[in-house]
Amino acid sequence: MSKTLTQIGKNIRKLRNEKDWSIRHFADLLETDSSYLGRVERGQQNVSIKQLEKIADLFSIKVIDLFK
Amino acid sequence: MSKTLTQIGKNIRKLRNEKDWSIRHFADLLETDSSYLGRVERGQQNVSIKQLEKIADLFSIKVIDLFK
Known part of the structure; x- marks a missing residue:
């Protein structure tokens, strides 16, 4: 599995949970x-x-923030 | 045009030119x-x-480096 995709996925799930969506x-x-x-x-x-970009816009962050 | 894609493209071209490919x-x-x-x-x-990821591997950098 791709390390980058795994990290991005974790970040997206965290952002979504923080919004309680x-x-x-x-x-x-x-x-x-x-x-x-x-x-x-x-x-x-x-x-x-x-x-x-669509996902980052939804959370008002930059795309690069999804990689950290 | 996507700002992110434009930045990534510029970085890739720069990396390629540095290799003289x-x-x-x-x-x-x-x-x-x-x-x-x-x-x-x-x-x-x-x-x-x-x-x-394939492009980043070719230049021995991380994917995130293509966004900077």
Whole structure:
């Protein structure tokens, strides 16, 4: 598994939990599929920069912050 | 255009030029298409984390370094 994708997934899950959003609500906000986001959060899904930009915008952070 | 993709593209072009690689040689190393890489370098191509990992590995840097 990709270390980078695993780290990004953990960060996204943490951000989502801090907002107390269900994964379904998070998927609705992103207009995407909750099982896809589940895989992203588990680091099991390759993801694009444009998708990460949407996620970063939702949390009012920069894309690079998802890598830390 | 995506600010993040534009920054990533500039960084990749800089790294490639520092190695004095043609874009064709760079594409061969990545086993991909040179016109695709041209669009990536111009920030006109959405790109995935796994693709960025391959590029970062080629330059022996971390993916996050492509965002700075």
